[in-house]
Amino acid sequence: MTQLSLWLACIVCLIAGTAYFIRQKSLYTQYVGAIAIVSHTLALTQILLNRDGFNFLTIGLLIALIGNSLLWLSNRNKDLSLLLGTAFPLSAIIIALNAIEPWDLTQLHSNSWGTSAHILIASVAYSLFATACGVGILLAMQEYQLKHHKLKQLLRVPPLQVLERLMFEFIWAAFILLTITIATGFYFIEDMFAQHLVHKTFFTIASWFVFAGLLLGRYIAGWRGQLAVKLTLSGFFLLMLGYFGSKIALQILQY
Numbered sequence: 001m002t003q004l005s006l007w008l009a010c011i012v013c014l015i016a017g018t019a020y021f022i023r024q025k026s027l028y029t030q031y032v033g034a035i036a037i038v039s040h041t042l043a044l045t046q047i048l049l050n051r052d053g054f055n056f057l058t059i060g061l062l063i064a065l066i067g068n069s070l071l072w073l074s075n076r077n078k079d080l081s082l083l084l085g086t087a088f089p090l091s092a093i094i095i096a097l098n099a100i101e102p103w104d105l106t107q108l109h110s111n112s113w114g115t116s117a118h119i120l121i122a123s124v125a126y127s128l129f130a131t132a133c134g135v136g137i138l139l140a141m142q143e144y145q146l147k148h149h150k151l152k153q154l155l156r157v158p159p160l161q162v163l164e165r166l167m168f169e170f171i172w173a174a175f176i177l178l179t180i181t182i183a184t185g186f187y188f189i190e191d192m193f194a195q196h197l198v199h200k201t202f203f204t205i206a207s208w209f210v211f212a213g214l215l216l217g218r219y220i221a222g223w224r225g226q227l228a229v230k231l232t233l234s235g236f237f238l239l240m241l242g243y244f245g246s247k248i249a250l251q252i253l254q255y
Contacts, residue, residue: 002046006099009043010092012036017088024081033072036088040065043095056243057098059123064091066127071134074166078158083134122181126243128174129211129236132167136229139163143225164224168215171232175211178239182208203242210235 016036019029044061068091071084138157146160157163182204214231217223223231 002043002050003099005039005043005046006095009036009039010095010099012039013088013092013095017085017092020081020085020088024079024085029081030072030075033068033075033084033088036091037065037069037072040068040091040095043098047098057094057101059119060094061098062123063127063130064094066124067091067130067134070127070131070170078162078166080135080138080157082157083138087134118181118184121177121184125174125177125181126239128170128177129232129239132170132174133233133236135163135167135170136232139167140226140229164228167228167232168218171211171215175208175215178204178208178211200242203238207235207238207242210238 012032013036016029016032019026019032023029040061044058044065047058047061064087068084068087071080071087074080075084139160142157142160142163158166185201185204210231214223214228214235217231218228
């Protein structure tokens with residue numbers, strides 16, 4: 001049943017991604033996107049009910065689900081179909097990896113509500129940052145084309161001001177949750193050295209400082225445009241390096 005739900009979600013996500021590229025303004029496309037999110041949710045539920053804890057692919061599945069849901073909701077009054085057309089196929093890849101389980105991954109047990117809450121908050125924060133990066137990339141591409149007078153090649157996206165405001169809204173929400181994630185991590189994880197979390201902690205805190213600097217620079221000096229996008233991508237890269245990089249090194253390369 002779990003395998004069936006995963007492959008079904010994978011196929012529906014691919015269909016949704018194609019629909020957002022071909023018929024981006026259609027109400028039918030939004031319905032297909034909603035069905036993809038529901039099937040994704042059911043597949044994740046099946047995994048959590050049938051497996052003992054999380055692994056990094058399962059958490060990747062959760063992050064993709066939250067990110068797609070945020071984009072789908074934002075797309076109701078802003079045209080983010082280009083992002084959705086990319087996000088759904090990427091989610092399909094993550095779902096397929098969960099279905100075939102190419103590696104023997106260690107399960108991350110969550111025996112306490114505190115640890116479970118920490119994982120959930122971190123996943124939401126990562127999803128918000130990932131969504132902010134996607135919006136930021138659209139912002140940078142659109143700004144580049146405007147500056148170089150390539151008006152015929154303008155992307156099918158909202159105005160620059162709308163994209164920029166949306167990006168910083170996601171960053172602010174994600175930054176607050178990242179702060180809570182760091183705090184709960186230090187509180188609920190008793191021995192981060194024994195649990196091989198030193199690298200993850202270092203890169204997470206480094207990412208926190210990057211985003212703190214970006215938000216402070218935005219407030220004081222009005223940082224925007226390409227600089228804001230570069231700092232957003234840099235902070236997210238550190239965050240992903242801290243989590244997925246550590247997991248890959250510890251759980252895959254050792255095999």
